[in-house]
Amino acid sequence: MSIPMAIPPRIERPPLLDRFMAVGTLALATMLVEATPLRATLTVARVAKRCTRRRASASEAVRTVAARDWASRFFPSRAACLEMSLAAFLDSALHGRSVDWCIGCRFDPCESHAWIEACGRPVGEPNTPDRPFHVTLRI
Known part of the structure; x- marks a missing residue:
């Protein structure tokens, strides 16, 4: 009898332009989160959202998140949910597509989290209907 091994799924490599954009926006997001006050980061996000031309479809947002996840594998710095979600948000904005950047929390256990919505x-994001995050800030 064979036992299935826990092999991580193979991540397809996104198109070249998406990879370059994801690396750049991840670096920019990390710099914004680590080197500037939160109000400056929020201002950059609001300006970026105003410059978008249309709402992103779910498939476009998934493509952006996939490129960001690919780029994060090679990123030498800390990349937690705040940096990762901001990178996907900025990447979508640079493509002229609008997504919502959300920062929220949940209780029992107490956690904070950041994500994008389309x-x-x-x-x-993993589906946790029994413990949903409550949005405290949406841009």
Whole structure:
């Protein structure tokens, strides 16, 4: 009898332009989060959202998150949910597409989290209907 091994799924390599954009936006997001006050980061996010031309579809947002996840594998710095979600948000804005950047929390256990939403749904997030995050800031 064979036992299935826990092999991580193979991540497809996104198109070259998406990879370059994801690396750049991840570096920019990390710099904003680590080197500037939160109000400056929020101002950059609000300006970026105003410069978008249209709402992103769910498939476009998934593509952006996939490129960001690919780029994060090679990133030498800390990349937690705040940096990762901001990178996906900025990447979408640079493509002229608008997604919502959400920062929220949940209780029992107490946790904070950041993510992006497209079409009113979180993108690239695990589904936890029993312990949902409550949005405290949406841009």
